[in-house]
Amino acid sequence: MGGWAIAVHGGAGVDPCLPAERQEEARRVLSRCLKLGAAALQAGLTAVDVVEMVVRELETDPVFNSGRGSALTRRGTVEMEASIMDGRGRRCGAVSGLSTVKNPVSLARLVMERSPHSYLAFDGAEDFAREQGVETVDNSYFITEENVGMLKLAKEANSIMFDYRVPIPGVDSCSASAGLIGAKAEGGLQMNGLPISIYAPETVGCVVVDNNRWCAAATSTGGLMNKMSGRIGDSPLIGSGTYACDVCAVSCTGEGEAIIRSTLARDVAALMEYKGLSLQEAVDYAIKERLDEGKAGLIAVSRNGEVAYGFNTVGMFRGSATQDGFMEVGIW
């Protein structure tokens, strides 16, 4: 193979009853962002520049849960986080607890390139944003009416938002759903303890391999609907939600704790490096073997221009394009 390749996602775990016009709208946004990334790759931009650019687009568009359109904390505010990793040198940057920064992924990039650290959060990250002169807005900019409505429903469902199902003491594995609380809509699908119709698919992400075979990944999110203030999920965590190295780049989405304890993004690469699996084999193995009862999805590219998806959820908003002209967008 060879050549450039790009994949994007807008979150795993989709309401099977999602109205057709919403599905169409999501497909439109994914297509637009893919085309933007593809054009940039055609023009020779580097992988890390492209993933940042594409994730900025996804953050700016209110359709998905990042930047504008982010899920709300239990207080009704927005706290955003993001990470970016350049497979070339395995350099990385991450941010959490942003409340005024218009494009979290770009601040993560600045942390990587212009701060002495790798990960800045909350007030410190906001201070850094001001020093760097990035665009900031009022927290209300990020809040959409739809999400205000969703938050209300989440509170009414009176479900405690579990990142994982707490094991029953005495049981050997995490497969027991002892801690799964309260309002289970009858028979319905659940993610993170919420009925799927209320659960806001988390995060957006992009992975790219450029003309020089360098891979990069970026992930951005508003996090979990009704989360506690201060909660950090998998999206800003290198090795969990985001990873890039010589061989591949990965961006994940889904149940945060499951992705963290699985170190899902790193594991795809480690399976290739240490077990000799190919990209798709590694993706399939990671989803199947590492998540236990957790629900998640991921996108990945390899240095050889391959693209792979994997998800054990019902649906994942996604798309991909490769240099030979192939382009596709999918939900189910």
Next chain:
Amino acid sequence: MGGWAIAVHGGAGVDPKLPEERQEEARRVLRRCLGVGAAGLRAGLSAVDVVEMVVRELETDPVFNSGRGSALTQEGTVEMEASIMDGRGRRCGAVSGLTTVKNPVSLARLVMDRSPHSYLAFHGAEDFARAQGVEVVDNSYFITDENVRMLKLAKEANSIMYDYRVPIPSADTCSASSTITDGGLHMNGLPISIYAPETVGCVAVDNGGWCAAATSTGGLMNKMSGRIGDSPLIGSGTYACGACAVSCTGEGEAIIRSTLARDVAALMEYKGLGLQEAVDYALKERLDEGKAGLIAVSRNGEVAYGFNTVGMFRGCATEDGFMDVAIW
């Protein structure tokens, strides 16, 4: 082999000129904490209970950089972080940005056991601490005279605190190191005499063959407020699973980009390496120019150390009565 085993660390990267009485003091604390852990394991406590208990001891003692005795931010305050992972079920909890919580590792445990999340930070973590009723103190409790002096020296050295060396554009690797004062050992851009070895950690395997790990730190001397290092990051500073448990220390960004703790386990799981082989491989192959160290135990009761720094405060004990404390 088999049986229980425990290892502790008090940070990698030690000033070769560290006065003898300081070395002795460090060894005493490590021995004491190891003794506490070994007694717990002998009594049948679970690995996760033991690592929490031992790290609490290390946090409370001002000698190492965690809890009381933490390194200071550029503003002269303390912001602490910690993580804990129970290999049984790979459950985990982490906290960052704590300013009043006396024992960060215990709050991380509560995040794991009693919150709906895995990682809480800054105000949200402090609110959770109050909701849980854990012991809180004024931020000044954590600040020692010695670290106030160290901070002053760090500022005077006028060095930019890098977690990693920024690569020169167009160079293929991260081996370029821009801001270094002449000669001398450096870690994180600071001369080794000013650099405060980061973090404390503990790994244990209990009588049931279950592994657990915990890591706690005040972070990097003169760090920006809001800076998060490797210690609270699962897969980077801390990791535990069915096969082993790992706790790391050293240059934060190097550990993060290497996903060092997870890699030791992945090398065992995916490449079939033994514990020590995996530790050696990870340190040799994953860090590039980064400087770090780690401690690890396996489900079979083995203990392993590795570090590419000059020195790492460490110790271990196994069920057969072996006990060892070392710096170099």
